[in-house]
Amino acid sequence: MEVETLVLISFILEIAEVALQYGTTLKGSVYRLYSYYSKSPFIFFASHLGYLWILFVSIAYSNLTWPIIIAVALKTFDIFIKIELIQKIFIKPDSNYIAEISEIIDTKIPLWIYMIGPLTYPYLIYLAFKGY
Numbered sequence: 413m414e415v416e417t418l419v420l421i422s423f424i425l426e427i428a429e430v431a432l433q434y435g436t437t438l439k440g441s442v443y444r445l446y447s448y449y450s451k452s453p454f455i456f457f458a459s460h461l462g463y464l465w466i467l468f469v470s471i472a473y474s475n476l477t478w479p480i481i482i483a484v485a486l487k488t489f490d491i492f493i494k495i496e497l498i499q500k501i502f503i504k505p506d507s508n509y510i511a512e513i514s515e516i517i518d519t520k521i522p523l524w525i526y527m528i529g530p531l532t533y534p535y536l537i538y539l540a541f542k543g544y
Contacts, residue, residue: 415541418469419534425461426530432459434526439501439517445494446502456495462533463487469537479540483533 432448435441449456458464466487470480500509501517510517 415538418541419538422462422465422469422534422537423530425465426533429459429461430526430530432461434523436520437518438497438521441521442494442497442501442517446498449495449498450502457491460487460491462529463491466533466537470540473541475540477540479536483536483540487533 433441433445435444445456445459448459463484466480466483470476470484500506
């Protein structure tokens, strides 16, 4: 498959991931992810389409260059943070923790914040396959 095709598929999957996880506030976004997680952890992980794509591409093409490693590390870190937020806000609510972050979780998140992923990860795929 050509590099441009891999990048385009990555961009489309990242946009789909944003659509699946979008919330106007951090709490809304985490609640949406919690709704997937409460149905099944597999559905939660399936909502991270870009992560699954990067893993697939790295394995299918035996490409483990630094851009792929960075992309996988960032996505993994992102997923672990989301799971931790789900745990502390919805599964085992910690009132002290919620009080500490209440201003942050109720703040409106502009759409451009969500668009960082669709702009970053396809570029990392491009770097991994086109050369750096």
